Amino acid sequence: MVEKRQRTYTNDSQLPTPQEAAAGLDPLVQPINDQVGAPVYLRRQSSVFFVPISIVNQNEEQPVDEKKSKPIKKCLTYMERFSGILYSLCASLLFTCSNFALKQLNIVILDVFVIRIFVQTFLSLGFIAYKGYHPIHDCHGLLVLIRSFFAAAGSICFFLGLSILPLPDLTTIRYTQVVWTALLAKFIFHERINLPTIIACILTLIGVVCVAQPTFLFPQSRIKNETLQNISTLNNNNNHSNHLFGMLLALACAISISISIVLNKKLIQKNIRQSIIMFYFLLTTLFASVTIQIYYWNFSKSNHLKFNFKTVFLKKNFIFASIIAILQLFPMILSQKSIKREHPSIVTVVQSSDILFALILQNIFASIKTNFLELIGSILVLTSIFIVGGHKLWLDRQHRTYIPTSTQENALKVETKN
Numbered sequence: 001m002v003e004k005r006q007r008t009y010t011n012d013s014q015l016p017t018p019q020e021a022a023a024g025l026d027p028l029v030q031p032i033n034d035q036v037g038a039p040v041y042l043r044r045q046s047s048v049f050f051v052p053i054s055i056v057n058q059n060e061e062q063p064v065d066e067k068k069s070k071p072i073k074k075c076l077t078y079m080e081r082f083s084g085i086l087y088s089l090c091a092s093l094l095f096t097c098s099n100f101a102l103k104q105l106n107i108v109i110l111d112v113f114v115i116r117i118f119v120q121t122f123l124s125l126g127f128i129a130y131k132g133y134h135p136i137h138d139c140h141g142l143l144v145l146i147r148s149f150f151a152a153a154g155s156i157c158f159f160l161g162l163s164i165l166p167l168p169d170l171t172t173i174r175y176t177q178v179v180w181t182a183l184l185a186k187f188i189f190h191e192r193i194n195l196p197t198i199i200a201c202i203l204t205l206i207g208v209v210c211v212a213q214p215t216f217l218f219p220q221s222r223i224k225n226e227t228l229q230n231i232s233t234l235n236n237n238n239n240h241s242n243h244l245f246g247m248l249l250a251l252a253c254a255i256s257i258s259i260s261i262v263l264n265k266k267l268i269q270k271n272i273r274q275s276i277i278m279f280y281f282l283l284t285t286l287f288a289s290v291t292i293q294i295y296y297w298n299f300s301k302s303n304h305l306k307f308n309f310k311t312v313f314l315k316k317n318f319i320f321a322s323i324i325a326i327l328q329l330f331p332m333i334l335s336q337k338s339i340k341r342e343h344p345s346i347v348t349v350v351q352s353s354d355i356l357f358a359l360i361l362q363n364i365f366a367s368i369k370t371n372f373l374e375l376i377g378s379i380l381v382l383t384s385i386f387i388v389g390g391h392k393l394w395l396d397r398q399h400r401t402y403i404p405t406s407t408q409e410n411a412l413k414v415e416t417k418n
Contacts, residue, residue, distance in 0.1 A: 084342025088350040091334035096357040098324050098331075100167050100365070105317045110296075112318070113159045114289045116325040121282040123329075127275055135276055140267060144280050147263035152285035154256035156292070157249045164246030168358040168370055172211050172378045173250035175352050178385045179204040180258035182392075188262055196391040200384035207384065210377030212247045218373070345393040352385045 079086070102109055128135055161170045179200045186193050260281075267277055338347050355378050363369050370378075 084338045084340070085346065085350055087334045087341065088338035088347045089353060091331040091338065092351050092353045093357055094334070095328060095331040096167070096171070096354045096361065098328050099162060100358065100361045101324055102321055103162055103167060104365075105321045107315070107318050107321045108296075109159050109163050109321075110156070110289060110292065111313070112321045112325045113156075114286070114293060115322050116328060117282060117286045117289055119326055120329070121279070121286050124275065124279045124282050128279055131275070133273060133276060135279055140270055140272055143263065143267060143270075144272065144277060145284070147260050147267060147277065148280040148284040150256045150263065151260035151281045152288050154253045154260060155285055156288060157253035157256065161246050161249035161253060164242055165250060166362055166366065166368060166370070168355065168362045168378060169211050169374060170246070170250050171354050171358040172374075172381050173208060173247065174254050174257070175355060175381055175385060176204045176208060176251075177254040177258045177261070178348060178352070178388055180255055181261050182388050184258055184262045185265075188266070194391070196387050200387045203380045203384040203387070207377040207380030208251070210373045210380065213373055214244075343393060343396065345389040345396065349386055349389040352382055355382055 102112065158170070158174060165173075179197075182197050183193075183201060185191065186197065264277060268274065335347075335351075338350075342350075359370055359375070359378060
């Protein structure tokens, strides 16, 4: 039986705030500024949380001529309703395409990453100065630095792995962070481990094995390696060693980002501003990246090239790659808009479309195609993300508070099933 009611939220609601939602994003796509105000999906027609009666009864309340004259308005209404998902989908597409383009260029990806981090650090510092924030916190400074270390390690591991692994493999392993984050949160926040988390962990482990294809389990598997010869910091004649090292980097990226996300949520609970947390992360990442580059160009035995500013930084490919890397700031802005407009669990699931986009790009434009086991592994990881995100969404929906239709005239109307 269908019953029309109105719905609102009380102070007891445990739905995440925009700040907590932003804390749940990994550092690769996290915005540098703060989320302010109530989330839009609490007061508008969100794609999952609300089904407005005005839309359900539209066919009954409007004449036929009026209904036919407003198709554009209806289209815009539904686009607004699903805007959070659209923003998140666009962010994932742009971020994956830009990473795929960087991989195809004949450059050291970490060089370009340093430039992007420098620009982000400058923008973050400008934002903090504009807001008049004090970046030094005596009480939780150590926790901020620990979080910054893990976030920086995860980001650097991702771009190092991008030089070794095919993008679908790297993206699949990286998105296991969703399951590791849920598992870590259970221990840190002393929550009970539930059945969906256990199932997701099992699927994730199987998916990682299918993507990694270790030789002791798959002796006949063809180990793929797309390392950029002569310029990669990880150039190695042994394909198996390169592939194994790339997988370890990807797994380290996922686990490091998971730890940073959990610590980030802890800091948000202690009222540390997201912009301050991001500033320390960017500063730590910039310092670590520059240190790695100095070591690579001056002391690394694997590098047979001599550093020359003109030949390294003034090449056409490098300039083009730098522009692409800086333009990756736009997906971060879109991610910020998406978590304001849609529930974070839905955003997490939509962002996992990075895996699908990477598979499509790899099999259309790259010379090395995805094999069957890797495809199965990607599907299993995607399934685990759907399980974790769907379970979190279901829990949050249980905390919604209903009120009688006689109160609060401006409350949003919805249709629910008994």
